[in-house]
Amino acid sequence: MQLNFPDELISHQYSGQPEPTVDWLFNGFKINSFDSKFKHTAQFATMHNNQSVTIFQIKDIHEDHFGDYTCKVANNLGNIEKTVHLSGKPGPPALLVRDNQLSWTVQSVEPISEYKLHYRLAQEDTWKNHKIFKSDRSNQDEEMWTHSIPLNFLDPNTDYELQLSARNTLGWGSLARNYVSYKSSSDLKPESNKMTGAGDANVASVSSSADWLRTAIPLFLLVVVLL
Structure with missing residues (x-):
């Protein structure tokens, strides 16, 4: 390869x-x-x-x-x-939830092909449900890849926990270092395919230009102080 x-x-x-x-x-x-x-x-x-x-x-x-x-x-x-x-696999995503949107940034030298979003009800122990989202090369800035999705596939007025990983030609990368908590709004308009188990879905990407996504630590320059 x-x-x-x-x-x-x-x-x-x-x-x-x-x-x-x-x-x-x-x-x-x-x-x-x-x-x-x-x-x-x-x-x-x-x-x-x-x-x-x-x-x-x-x-x-x-x-x-x-x-x-x-x-x-x-x-x-x-x-x-x-x-x-x-590792050549994607690094851990940095996640942010804002206004019923989930945004993230991932570092990967190799092109990212897709993302896997895990979601569960708050206080559950296992990730029983996930969705697959295709990447969009227009959201690439050198080694940094950004993406944003609406969370309208979730039930309204419900507490969730969200976790994510990215995939490139070398495989699936690390999960985010910390999952994020999210309470869906009561007026959220859900999709017809609400929580139906661990099925895949191809969802159109929504670009994001949020400045906070540029702050990830580079994977390929590591400095450790030994004292």
């Missing part, structure tokens, strides 16, 4: 006395620069605000590079590890 990912820089800032040593691990194993998988990678260091910064760079990213990258910093007083996960 041909992927079009930018070069990846994973950087960790640290300090310690005595001066620590730094190792990078991939899925729990120390990275070997002679491994063919990592022949287009580089490790280097710099200083920032009087602290050391170790940087791991990956060029020509492909699926074999997806996984957990761990920076291990150690001296004779102890050690500390921080791990980040690199």
Whole structure:
């Protein structure tokens, strides 16, 4: 599969006395620069605000590079590890409910094909119902994808909880870090296909230009402070 990912820089800032040593691990194993998988990678260091910064760079990213990258910093007083996960699947959506509309933003380098909205009555334990919404390329701004839908398929005057994930060529991404609560208005005009179980529906997209959707944290530049 041909992927079009930018070069990846994973950087960790640290300090310690005595001066620590730094190792990078991939899925729990120390990275070997002679491994063919990592022949287009580089490790280097710099200083920032009087602290050391170790940087791991990956060029020509492909699926074999997806996984957990761990920076291990150690001296004779102890050690500390921080791990980040690199994935080509969509990141967790940022959700917002306003005026009977649900809006979201998702980061994905690969094109998003569809979204899955899970919904349930408040206080229920499982997500029993969902709808599928096709993406709209007109709502793409580089790696950021936005979308907005009316919630008129829900029953009026009812408390709900909403959760969402996005899908690209690599599969379904993460759910939103937090679901959102929503109380439908009493004058909501419902669709004819109200809660009928876990069925799919193709619903026309509604574009959104809300500024709040531009605030998602970039997936491909991760900085962790190690102290």
